[in-house]
Amino acid sequence: MKKKIAAIRKDALEKITAASDVQTVEALRVSFLGKKGTLTALLKNLKDLSATEKKSIGPLANAAKKAIGDALEKQKEVLASMANAEAEWIDVTAPSIHARRGHLHPLTIVQRDIEDIFTSLGFAIADGPDIDTEFYNFDAVNMPDDHPGRDMQDTFWISREDSRAKGTGTVLRTHTSSVQVRYMEKHTPPLRIIVPGRVFRNEATDPSHEHTFHQFEALVVGPDVSVAHFLSTAETFFTTFFKKDITVRLRPSYFPFVEPGFEFDISCTSCDGKGCSVCKKTGWIEVGGAGMVHQNVFVAAGYERNAYQGFAWGFGLERLVMMKYKIDDIRLFHSGDVRLTRQF
């Protein structure tokens, strides 16, 4: 008897959960719990049992009846909600709904990245004016009036002093190095700063030249700052920026405000230095200029000669952005075209 009840219960539950429509569920109810249902028939036989048997089998039979009844109800609900959901079908491949979102300019995105990396290395972010005096832009960084280095940078002039009053003409700054002495005049080493900013050169534009572009100047001054410190800082920065190991190579160069002066190359980010079309098979990409701060610059800032050592380096923001995103025309940055901005 016990076995029969268990078998009916098992059979009923299996059939109910497999039922795929309401009619089947109803038919199952009739076949198990109806007047002529199999369990009903069994229950009718209970009265013929002995008192002890009734005591042990009775609850078992009732529990089976309840379980089957619950399963029938539950299956009806499941089927009903399925039918309802079917009526509420949506096409998940239809286009999404966007809240309008703006986009940062790629120059801004990369400038923020760079500022964040340098900030994490303990650098302060310093600013200086776009329009500056001849003194800060040229004289203070060891480029006096007749210095041939001035020829290297075509300058926009705002005012020129005929009276030869030294350094009082004003220019659109040709480099962010103009901020070096401005900052050092107000701060005492040790110091670490970066100066991101707009610079201006009076030269015609083409896909790789702009009269308005951005530079990053880094300046570190202390009692014994060396070329080795520059190499380490530059490698740390570029490795973090490009998210891959970068090696820095120095080549001799000349900038009036540093001695020794370097051009610095980074190992090609496309081929890791093996040689490819990006690096013109050399394995290196020219990135910027650097050097050990010329003592004349420290003197211009009011420091005692030979009291400090430091390195300065500068690079173009646009160039890094173009490398990172593979943008091929520098003129797009100031075009105002949001079809550029919206890609980032």
Next chain:
Amino acid sequence: MLYSYNWLKELSGTKKSVHELVDLFTVHSFEVEGTQDLARGLEKVVIGKVLTKTKHPNADRLHVTTVDVGTQEPLTIVCGAPNVAAGQKVAVALAGATLPTGVAITKSTIRGQESQGMICAEDDLGIGKNHDGIIVLPDDAPVGEHFAVYTGRNDTVIDIKILPNRGHDCLSHIGIAHEIRALEGGCAMPLDEAMPSATAIYDATVTTENCRRYGAVVLDDITNTTTPQWMRNRLRTCGIKPINAVVDITNYVMLETGQPLHAFDATRVSKIVVRHAQAGETLTLLDDTVCTLTADDLVITDGKKPIALAGVMGGKESGITEDTTTLVLESASFDAPTIRAMQRRYGLLTDAAFRFERDLDPNVVAYAATRAVALLTDICGARVVAATDIYPAPVSPWTVPLALSAVHSLLSTTIATKDITTILTRLGMDVTHGKKQDTLIVTVPTVRRDLTTQEDLIEEIGRLYGYDKITPTPLCEAIITPEINTLRRAEHAAMDICIADGFDEVKSYAYYAAGDADAIGIATKDHVTVLNPLAPDYVLMRRSLLPGLCRAVKKNLSYFSDVHICEIGRIYNSADAVLPEEHLRLGAAIASRATDGSQFYELKGVAEHLAARCGMGTIICDADIEMSAMTVPLLHATRRAVVRTQAGDTFGWIGEITTHTKKFYGIKNVRVAVMELAIDMLTIADTHIPLFTPLPKYPTAARDLSMTLPSRMQVATVTAQIADVGGALLRDVTVFDVYYNRATEERSMACRMTFGADDRTLLTEEVDAAMASITAHLDKMPGITLRVST
């Protein structure tokens, strides 16, 4: 400068290939901008002699020739050139050659006649453009010799970018040869420093310190012939056109030594006086330029009139010709800034000025003169008859003390003293130990004018030693929290809010045209101006971001019907101080078709977000723009406002642009509203800490009120009145609907009043009482009709 590989090899004795030299220069000396193998494509081009020429049997314009190219059998070559003739020496491309033009030469049959090569014209060999006829070589050209060898094309041009501080010694083959020897470990080559001597002294006078040395040699018996082939080849390799022997020799010596020379026809110059010009004197130069001189110019004169612009270019009248038989050879040294100023003043970019303005060593004057005299003697049969050397303040080698500790500290290497000494010696310096243990005394040869400080020497040591040998070392100072740039934080906060509100960032130039100033109604004279703008479009430093935004709006309307853009940038206000004031501004613009002013309100919403984010509190849009601390450009007369803080400070302005402005920028069929806000005022964002307000314990009660308004009554006037009379329980008044029927001039508004108390739930009677006083007050306001009260 262009250098000849063969010449450098001869002077330096290097065995390195072009490629190896380029690598060496790149890492230790200078950037190489390019190399060109002149013989490339000429490997199978030889000199031939045309033996016979007959007419082609099947073609009127072709000839059949036999050509001796030094092989046993002459070649048969079909040639179409009109000038081919028996007996000529010609350039023959043999079968198998691939010429510089890419043309491959094969044995072929031309109109039934076999041809075993090609007789070449200039353009076939990539050495000129001429294709009118074949190249006819001199009669003494050796048959069978490689054309490249014969014409000096078995050389490679190396284009080296000489750094500005090395122009005085390295714009010369000797200078670069010195570099090579130093890099390869050879010893320096001292230059002979004696002037050519003569029994007679030439009459020359120098009256200015700006001529530091004046050497002159008079030579007679000159035959100004053609220069030998080898010299012409080298000049061509270095990009200089051969002219005649005297000119070629002066150019050749300049390329070799870096010292520019000049030759005067001695029959036209009896003596020399070097002086400053008198203002207004004129001089006709070799290239026919007529200069009206200034007192700052340095000139060579014959005692009466200028005959040359010193160090820049010679005069026409005293110049040498092919008939010159006697000349004055000038080898001199001039003050660099004076030459640079003259070069700029007259726009004369001559090879001589290019070198003199780089501050040449006066001691090279003698070596160059000696070298030129030797060549003139050999090639032109010249004889020295007189000479002079005016050199009042001779330059001697100087000493620079070098602290070894400084080398180690700056380069951060433990380079041995012996290695330091070796490097400096290779560069031609004398090194002795100083009195102090740590110090070397370095004597610098006068040709290295760039080496005057300890750091200059450390650079020489670093680059020769090799920067690649320096181990990167992390910075090791104490960690100091970097100073926070509050303006940058405010800038980021402002931009982030614009981006979140759906604006795309753009960047514009910092300058614009006079037309832009007019279009936005700010006077041209109120702008900072650029004295030498790149173009008239870039003459005024911007006083507003508006023109840049308008240009970007116009551009983007080509692609989108709705434009939301923003920019953060500096504007420049002229000031009494040396420098103008620079202010950081946020600009934002919306262009769309809506005519109901919604662009204005959307911008106002951005301004409110920004003020809230930065702790500025409530801001007010004031239609009265007269009292503004900021320059407000020309805006729509009834759709504009100054944005003020509660304290009354000007935060910015918002407004639709006028049809005048839209017309200038070509913007059609849309309304454009623009906003400009002062980012500098947002730096408070950094110190602003928004304090927590406890959440209300008791529920609030809300009541709505709607009313019609007089057509020009401001909504803010109504809410202010409600706030005034609403009593202590009134927590907030929010306008949730404004309607304006422009046809009927009917205006209406609806607002919601929220009432509450901190200590209890309000009774309906309390709220009713407050509402009663509000409605009673509004009822008394002329033109207001309350419509529904709930």
